[in-house]
Amino acid sequence: MNNNASGSTAPAPARRRLARRRARGSSLDPHETRRALLLVAPAVAVLALVIGYPVARAVYMSFQADQHLDENGVFVEGGFAGLDNYKHWLLQRCGDVACPPGSTGSSFWEVVWITLFFTVVTVTIELVLGFWFAMIMNGKFRGRGLVRAAVLIPWAIPTAVTAKLWYFIFSYDGIINNLFNSQVLWFGDKWAARSAIIVSDVWKTTPFMALLILAGLQLIADDVYEAAKVDGASPWQRFWSITVPLVKPAVVVALLFRTLDVLRMYDLPQIMTGGGAGDGNDTTTLSILVINEIRNGFNSAAALSTLTFLLVFGVAFLFIKFLGASATGAEGKAKR
């Protein structure tokens, strides 16, 4: 709340303008507020139309029952369903019975668990590797530009191509099995398939993590390190007391981006396993389930996507609340 003090002392126009500039737009006079609203209005209207409408419609649909067949075999609207669609997922109820195996409702909690598992494991590995790569790239050596460009290549390849690439590498007659002279059914067994997906995702997105962290490292001025050296800090102390805290804002943003990405992961497991392996659904992520359900044409898909939205939103909220992540970097700057 910075209803600024300097502006309220009835100053000359020039001073007032200066004060306004200092306050960065948060203390416009009524006249200007109206003009600002007018200028923003079209953007707000467009946003309401392209973002608000679909979201609101999805929530509305999630309370509608599915279409069902009438006696002529023609679909008719199902009407209001209350919380049935949410019960379908959260309590795994199909009508009055527990959802039988082979119906989408039966796999909800398992799928949530799989998605969270992928998220925690891949993001952790990517953070460690990404930090390491960033430290290397931050050093001064010949061909640094080339290395930085080369590291980016996996990230520049479209995910669908990456997925197909690793699909061939992990296939039964593929490179991995030939290299290790093994006969692992990479896409048939539960943990083998999950590892294959994790390896591919780590390969693909570690560069992204590394680059964001590198950007953070570059912001740390060299003289901070020199001062620490003069004070006799060991390399280990310099790392923990200078590098880690100063790079934290960049790391948190990178973590947030990647976490949200994996929570909505679709193409990699879809192309590599189709969500299969193990008991048949052991690599199904939430997004795969949502897409399958939408294809089914069921309104429970709207409930599922609402739940997915809430999960992703919740995770993003926790990140911002507890780790102080800020996608724009403005808050990080303010703290420093």
Add this chain to the structure above:
Amino acid sequence: MRHLRTASSLTALALVALPLAACGGGDGGTADDAFKAHLKDRGPITYVQGKVNDNATHGIIDKWNKLHPEEKVTLKEQTDEADQQHDDLVRNFDAKNADYDVVSVDLVWTAEFAAKGYLQPLKGDLAVDTDGLLDSAVKGAQYNGVQYASPTTSDGGMLYYRTDLVKTPPTTWAELFAACDIARQAKIDCYAGQFNKYEGLTVNASEAINGAGGSIVAEDGKTPTVDSPEAAEGLQVLVDGFKNGDIPKSAITYTEEEGRAAFQAGKLLFLRNWPYVYGLASGEASSKVKGKFSVAPLPGLDGVGASTLGGHNTAISAFSDNKATAIDFVNFLASEEIQKDYMEKGSLAPIRADVYQDPALVKKYPYLPTLLTSIENAVARPITPFYQAVTKAIQDNSYAALKGDKTSEEAVKDMAAAIKAASGQ
């Protein structure tokens, strides 16, 4: 502070958007109105199908356009991806667009589109000329006893076998698995189909179930019939094959292409696959089975099995403005001349029995008589408006059975329960 402001503007957005959403829920005129409109109208039309990757389609449309300069057909190609084609059609039909007049629909979409009122029932003035068409293909385009589409191209599974190792092809599963000793002596795998958890598994599981006298969904498209001893017995054949190694462990990851690769590399004695394999296995330079294989109808429990019917149907949009032209074009695609074009130039299986007996074609495609037997005995996958859910029920449960996680009896029981839940009963 910033979050508070974001939250309040989101609420504002929602307030703006909610009334809009409420408007979207209502539904205007009924499907019946659309069915009665434009029945006698003629004019240019648009034909929609997936990406053309054969050499026949463009020529066929040119032929029509030369004959009907006043009622030209414009081809609209969709993507290569079946799921995306489906979604594109649904979006256009849902908006009651008149942009799509004639559409090519995958067999398994016909019931869904019909139940949603998207497809014009083909009766009265718009009746399909089914004279000379294969019965199974015509039935595959019906829903609830009404013809909603006309078959255009067909497809059927066949058993590929090595003629250098097996003299007479097996006609039953027992005979097939008895021949596995030959494979063991030759140190190759015996039998494979498509058992990865995808649409191919539905095809293979349905064949096992139908071939043993079972069925999956009743004619009403929603009552499951799969919980039967016959269905379990059929599925058990595949389960046993996996258990005793006659079907290699790796086949649980096979789609069409992995199986073809294994067969062409000479590592497989029997393979269930579609006709496209024939040309590649006898033509590709890398194929080690050139001149050493042939095809037979799929085996069943006691006699020729039931292949799963493949192919595409052509239907008329209920929202078309020129339905009289549309039905002429649909019948044109099913005519003998065009069916020969599809076969000769596009290697797409015809839907007329007489084309299969054309001596010139049989000389070029020796598998045609076998394919005819296969399609004549073929059964369409479950004809149901809930196809996506039904195929998932089949895939999940038969996959679990093949992996030994549940018995065949449990699998068909769970399939029936999942189909029931999906159709909202």
